[in-house]
Amino acid sequence: MGIFKKKTVTKTYDKGNKKPVIKASICNGEQVAGFKDLHTGKIEEVMLIKNQADLDVFKKMYGIDGEIEKEY
Numbered sequence: 001m002g003i004f005k006k007k008t009v010t011k012t013y014d015k016g017n018k019k020p021v022i023k024a025s026i027c028n029g030e031q032v033a034g035f036k037d038l039h040t041g042k043i044e045e046v047m048l049i050k051n052q053a054d055l056d057v058f059k060k061m062y063g064i065d066g067e068i069e070k071e072y
Contacts, residue, residue: 010063020062022049022070033058033068043071 013020018035023043025031031049036042049055059068 011061013062018044020064020068022055022068024070024072026072031070036071 013035017038019038021034021036021043023032023034023045032045033047033049033055034043034045037044047054047058049058055068058064
C-alpha cells in the first residue's frame with residue numbers, strides 16, 4: 001500500500017579531513033567503500049561493494065557526486 005516506505009537517510013562525513021575511497025583487493029577483486037583520513041592515511045571501511053548498485057547506494061547514502069578513487 002505504501003504505508004511503510006523505506007526512508008533514505010543522508011549521512012555525513014568530515015569532508016575537510018576525510019575523502020571517499022574504494023579499497024580494492026588485487027588478489028580476489030573484493031571492493032570495500034569507505035573514507036580515508038587525509039592526515040593518517042587510515043581507511044574507515046563502511047560497506048562491501050559487490051556491484052554497481054551497491055556503489056550507487058553508498059554514493060546516495062553520503063551525498064557523493066562524481067567518481068570515487070580506488071586504492072589497491
